[in-house]
Amino acid sequence: MSENFLTPTPETIQxxxxxxxxxxxxxxCYRVFGLRIASALPLRxxxxxxxxxxxxxxxxIHITAPEEIPDxxxxxxxxxxxxxxxxxxxxxxxxxxxxxxxxTVTPHHSASERKIVLFLLGSVIGIICHQxxxxxxxxxxxxxxxxxxxxxxxxxxxxxxLVSHLAARGHAMLCDDVCVVSLDATHRPHAFPxxxxxxxxxxxxxxxxxxxxxxxxxxxxxxxYHTPRPAIGTSGPFPxxxxxxxxxxxxxxxPPFVPLKGVRAVQTLMNETYxxxxxxxxxxxxxxxxxxxxxxRHAQLFTMHRRHGYDVLAAEIDLLEDHLEQP
Numbered sequence: 356m357s358e359n360f361l362t363p364t365p366e367t368i369q370x371x372x373x374x375x376x377x378x379x380x381x382x383x384c385y386r387v388f389g390l391r392i393a394s395a396l397p398l399r400x401x402x403x404x405x406x407x408x409x410x411x412x413x414x415x416i417h418i419t420a421p422e423e424i425p426d427x428x429x430x431x432x433x434x435x436x437x438x439x440x441x442x443x444x445x446x447x448x449x450x451x452x453x454x455x456x457x458x459t460v461t462p463h464h465s466a467s468e469r470k471i472v473l474f475l476l477g478s479v480i481g482i483i484c485h486q487x488x489x490x491x492x493x494x495x496x497x498x499x500x501x502x503x504x505x506x507x508x509x510x511x512x513x514x515x516x517l518v519s520h521l522a523a524r525g526h527a528m529l530c531d532d533v534c535v536v537s538l539d540a541t542h543r544p545h546a547f548p549x550x551x552x553x554x555x556x557x558x559x560x561x562x563x564x565x566x567x568x569x570x571x572x573x574x575x576x577x578x579x580y581h582t583p584r585p586a587i588g589t590s591g592p593f594p595x596x597x598x599x600x601x602x603x604x605x606x607x608x609x610p611p612f613v614p615l616k617g618v619r620a621v622q623t624l625m626n627e628t629y630x631x632x633x634x635x636x637x638x639x640x641x642x643x644x645x646x647x648x649x650x651x652r653h654a655q656l657f658t659m660h661r662r663h664g665y666d667v668l669a670a671e672i673d674l675l676e677d678h679l680e681q682p
Contacts, residue, residue: 382412386590388480388489388535389547390414396460398472400552400571400581414483415457416475421464424449431478435636440482447471450479455486473574476550477533481630484535485639490646491629494534494598495553496546498527499679503546503593505534506659507627508601513663516559517601519582520672523563528553528584529593533629536595542649545592552581562665595650597679599659600627611674613658620651 382393385401392398393412425445432443439453447466451459458479462471484491495514496505506514515531522528530549537545557567557578570580600615600623615623624647625631634640657678661671 382415384412387547388484388491388530388533388549389537389590389592390483392416396468396472396475398476400472400476400550413456416460417458418460418462421462422449424461424463424466433633433636440486440633440637442474442478442482444474444478447474450475450482452479452482452486455483458483467575469572470574478630480533480535482633485630485633485637488642488646490536490538490544490643490650492534492536492598492624493532493627493629495531496529496534496549497521498529498587498593499596501593502596503529503534504596504679505546505598506601507598507623512601512603513661514601515553515555516668517661517672519553519555519559519563520668521675522553522584524672524676527587529587529591531584536646536650537592538646538649543653544595544650546595547592548587548590551586552583554579555582556580595654597655597657598624598650599657599675602658602660604660604662609660611660611671612678613660615651615656615658617651620656621647623656624650 382395383397385392385394385398387401390413391411392401392414394416395418396416424443424447431445432441434441434443439451442450442452444450447463448471449461451461453459458475460471460475481491492505492507493510494505494507495518496503497518498504506517508514518528518531529546531553533549535547535549537547539545554573555563555565557580560567560570560580560582563582565580565582567580570582573579573581599612621644625643628634628643628647631643634643659675
């Protein structure tokens, strides 16, 4: 496994010395979250290469010459003005996002490409979705009979592990960690395919039979890996049928699945919006309320009281599959 997530290419060598456009001949073109993306920076964990023109891209990613972006303690810097949003990840890069269509990346001179791409395909995707009035949920999802089933919950609750084991049982994995939802003309929610990998810690990856020595790290200083998922073969979107909010632990008399309805369902969706702290500064809190209300109206929501541990995981998935068969 190479030291850097992205192997240097003539394009990235050029990008380190002068500005490069993110569209036109030589751009790297992908499709993810329902968006065609043309990028001057190769995004190697986006396996779905479409073409080399980028002429009709929804999002263009440009890269400029590196600058000194000091590594500071505290939260990332988030600035909003009339033309867009600037996200500064200290010690990594500055990302300028405009109208959900254009991203300009100014890397820190010594930041690894792996780390630059990590935030580009995470927080920056969240900003793009908010600007385009899509609703990104902090969720992983599978497909069951052509319909999306999403699993929300805080970081570390086991979303990626759960959907990876469901995938091992034959359910197609739709996305991991970020589930982008759009509303159709009748306000019904649909979910798009996400990144073609699931991010698993070493123990979870090895439980599924992966050799971590053959996998790419998610970020340099963590024992977490990109595990590939089979391509779905279509851009979607797929009707979002159910959303499970994973809760930590279950008592002896506690039911495994509890319906969420009304205000509680809407509040849950708002809480599980990916990068929700960006909404208020962007003036999008009201739009988020409206989106969450429509999703709660048309999709079924449940709290999933899940026991944790590999010794009970198979039994927990059995209960979940039984629940998925119920109307």
